[in-house]
Amino acid sequence: MAAESTYELDREYVFHSWSAQAALKPLVIASAAGSYVTDDAGNRLLDLSSQLVNTNIGHQHxxxxxxxxxxxxxxxxxxxxxxxxxxxxxxxxxxxxxxxxxxxxxxxxxxxxxxxxxxxxxxxxxxxxxxxxxxxxxxxxxxxxxxxxxxxxxxxxxxxxxxxxxxxxxxxxxxxxxxxxxxxxxxxxxxxxxxxxxxxxxxxxxxxxxxxxxxxxxxxxxxxxxxxxxxxxxxxxxxxxxxxxxxxxxxxxxxxxxxxxxxxxxxxxxxxxxxxxxxxxxxxxxxxxxxxxxxxxxxxxxxxxxxxxxxxxxxxxxxxxxxxxEGIIENAARIGETVLGPGLRELAERHPIIGEVRGVGVFWALDLVKDRATREPLAPYGGTSVAMGELVGALKANGVLPFTNYHRLHVVPPCTITDDEMREGLAAIDKALTAIGQHYEG
Missing domain, CATH: 3.40.640.10 (Type I PLP-dependent aspartate aminotransferase-like (Major domain))
Known part of the structure; x- marks a missing residue:
């Protein structure tokens, strides 16, 4: 009931940014800790968005x-x-x-x-x-x-x-x-x-x-x-x-x-x-x-x-x-060099839908394409696509809260993320990319 009330209050009274208001279905976040958030249904999601790329020190430090x-x-x-x-x-x-x-x-x-x-x-x-x-x-x-x-x-x-x-x-x-x-x-x-x-x-x-x-x-x-x-x-x-x-x-x-x-x-x-x-x-x-x-x-x-x-x-x-x-900045550098960067590049070797991998530290993006040869984006500039919508759904279904923009998946976890948490996130990304593989046309 509390979760229903939170959602209803939001939809009744809150005006959201950068959005057409009528079609919104915001996720209700009930709590958070470290690299994870928990939604109103009790689902625990690895926060690979750091919300809006800002929870560098993680949740509830x-x-x-x-x-x-x-x-x-x-x-x-x-x-x-x-x-x-x-x-x-x-x-x-x-x-x-x-x-x-x-x-x-x-x-x-x-x-x-x-x-x-x-x-x-x-x-x-x-x-x-x-x-x-x-x-x-x-x-x-x-x-x-x-x-x-x-x-x-x-x-x-x-x-x-x-x-x-x-x-x-x-x-x-x-x-x-x-x-x-x-x-x-x-x-x-x-x-x-x-x-x-x-x-x-x-x-x-x-x-x-x-x-x-x-x-x-x-x-x-x-x-x-x-x-x-x-x-x-x-x-x-x-x-x-x-x-x-x-x-x-x-x-x-x-x-x-x-x-x-x-x-x-x-x-x-x-x-x-x-x-x-x-x-x-x-x-x-x-x-x-x-x-x-x-x-x-x-x-x-x-x-x-x-x-x-x-x-x-x-x-x-x-x-x-x-x-x-706590060496949090050093952790961000190490994760990027030894786990996140290598992990994303390995995914690119197996998923042709990844056109390019870019980043440093815990600040990365996958440039997703329909065709590696033409580099045609998986969604148009300024817009989205069925494929990107399916990617977001697959990531959430695999326990990840994602950050996407146009044709890109941004992988931007907290600077405090552990090796095991990052590997969990990479595995979820792997499954989600497999789920949208049919959208690759090259």
């Missing part, structure tokens, strides 16, 4: 729950103009894990707000209005963030008045540059970006924003040298380099930040999700010393009632400490 409870007993909320211990300590821990040029943290409630404020800082710092972003990207659902976004969710919201200019980032498997090697893709993508900057007018451009590794758009690690090339272009033309680490940061790739894999240093870093696994909503912007100096004697035009909320920051402190003390 005891130290984080305890940290939230202790903070609630002390101070539940306080206006952001006042200092509070949880916010100060969270900022300190974040700066300790950031590049040496980073000095301060501005806290937001989520990743989209972090992007909004990073862009505002860049525009104020440079006195310019345009921002460049890739087509294959997702930066959030608020007005600036959704206009920066490249995927189809931008289309109904884009009036062409936001100062956003889109360009093609590197993606060898579906290259926009007719490249045949990673080196060619990198070189041609950088040439393309330089041309866009030149034709748009460098003096009109405030920033380039990039997901270090695009997440929802397909988990596409950039080729060696690309981000260094972007950094050089930003330096040459006086642009702010914003690294969007909302999804790929805080352990997801086996490092604190994904840009650490590429030996580059951004000017602004946006974060959210993994900083406290979403236990209490939190995001933020990590700000370089140079940009901080812009606002040393000049008021920054922005703020949020819940900036640095004590409960959220207490969750972040407990989460970062647990990640350090």
């Amino acid at each position: 005891s130290k984080v729950v305890a940290g939230i409870k202790a903070q609630a007993d002390l101070l539940c909320t306080v206006a952001p103009q006042h200092a509070n211990a949880a916010r100060g300590e969270a900022a300190r821990l974040i700066i300790e894990r950031s590049p040496d040029n980073m000095r301060k943290v501005f806290f937001t409630n989520a990743g989209a707000e972090a992007v909004e404020y990073a862009v505002r800082m860049a525009k104020q710092h440079t006195g310019r209005n345009k921002v460049l972003a890739t087509y294959r990207s997702y930066h959030g659902g608020t007005q600036t963030a959704v206009n920066l976004t490249g995927d189809t969710r931008r289309w109904p919201n884009d009036l062409g008045t936001s100062g956003v200019v889109h360009f093609f980032g590197p993606f060898l498997y579906r290259s926009a540059f007719h490249a045949s090697t990673e080196a060619e893709e990198c070189e041609r993508a950088l040439e393309h970006l330089e041309q866009v900057i030149s034709f748009e007018g460098p003096a009109t451009i405030a920033a380039i924003i990039l997901e270090t590794i695009p997440g929802t758009a397909g988990i596409m690690p950039p080729p060696p040298g690309y981000l260094a090339g972007v950094r050089e272009l930003c330096d040459r033309f006086g642009l702010v380099y914003i690294a969007d680490e909302v999804m790929c940061g805080f352990g997801r790739t086996g490092k604190w930040f994904a840009f650490e894999h590429y030996d580059v240093t951004p000017d602004l870093i946006t974060f959210a999700k993994g900083v406290n696994s979403g236990y209490v909503p939190l995001g933020g912007v990590i700000i370089s010393d140079e940009i901080c100096r812009t606002f040393a004697e000049r008021a920054f035009p922005g703020g949020l009632t819940y900036s640095g909320h004590p409960l959220a920051c207490a969750a972040a402190v407990a989460s970062m400490n647990a990640m350090t003390d």
Whole structure:
């Protein structure tokens, strides 16, 4: 009865995001622990979605729950103009894990707000209005963030008045540059970006924003040298380099930040999700010393009632400490190198419906195709298909809560997942891919 009531209340009163409301049949989640969630019927599902790729530390981590409870007993909320211990300590821990040029943290409630404020800082710092972003990207659902976004969710919201200019980032498997090697893709993508900057007018451009590794758009690690090339272009033309680490940061790739894999240093870093696994909503912007100096004697035009909320920051402190003390980030790197990556590549050897395997750490995607030779996607861009619907059903039937987008299956478990749990997930994926094998046409 409780489960029925939960479902009925949801359908009667809750308006869902990114959805036509009439056809929705949301899964009722009753509880969760570690790498698993339990639905209203008592079915235990291995969470290979990490919800929205944010429960990096897993569900109901005891130290984080305890940290939230202790903070609630002390101070539940306080206006952001006042200092509070949880916010100060969270900022300190974040700066300790950031590049040496980073000095301060501005806290937001989520990743989209972090992007909004990073862009505002860049525009104020440079006195310019345009921002460049890739087509294959997702930066959030608020007005600036959704206009920066490249995927189809931008289309109904884009009036062409936001100062956003889109360009093609590197993606060898579906290259926009007719490249045949990673080196060619990198070189041609950088040439393309330089041309866009030149034709748009460098003096009109405030920033380039990039997901270090695009997440929802397909988990596409950039080729060696690309981000260094972007950094050089930003330096040459006086642009702010914003690294969007909302999804790929805080352990997801086996490092604190994904840009650490590429030996580059951004000017602004946006974060959210993994900083406290979403236990209490939190995001933020990590700000370089140079940009901080812009606002040393000049008021920054922005703020949020819940900036640095004590409960959220207490969750972040407990989460970062647990990640350090328990080797959680190291576990994510090891799982990716020894279990998850090899396991997905082995599946690709047996299932031709897998066109490409991409990823690092616990951040992977399977690019599913109808035909390996033509690389025709298993579902159209911006849509789904019968095959993808059957895949989701088969995964749930085999005990897995999946994350799919268009023609891709994203495999993004918590950073805390064990070897045995990951092997359980790989076995379920194997069965589900077998179940939809008839949709392969090659």
